[in-house]
């Protein structure tokens with residue numbers, strides 16, 4: 560996935576490690592970066608979850624490591640795409656999103672049939688995270 564950098568070059572998306580407060584490592588964060596001017600930006604659709612995670616850490620967090628893909632369905636899908644195909648191109652990721660949404664909807668039906676509210680809430684959160692993502696071809 561790519562977007563245009565203010566300097567005019569194309570920015571490419573990679574899964575990178577974000578270090579917060581010099582102590583907390585957050586792995587697998589989707590980030591756009593520009594090789595020409597070194598600008599980097601957190602993928603906009605995952606920002607609410609990244610800030611939410613950082614918010615939970617408090618003012619003086621201890622040394623710890625998080626896998627961002629355990630917090631965000633979209634990052635999880637990108638990790639899966641990268642592991643399976645060594646690429647996060649839209650052509651690879653797009654069909655995976657549709658497949659993942661279908662799987663989640665099936666699970667949602669099952670969760671509702673057994674009346675598991677926590678499970679229903681979890682699936683709902685994951686679906687919301689995925690539906691925020693617009694894929695630019």
Ligand SMILES: [Zn+2]
Pocket residue numbers: 564565566567568593594595596597598
């Ligand atoms: Zn640039």
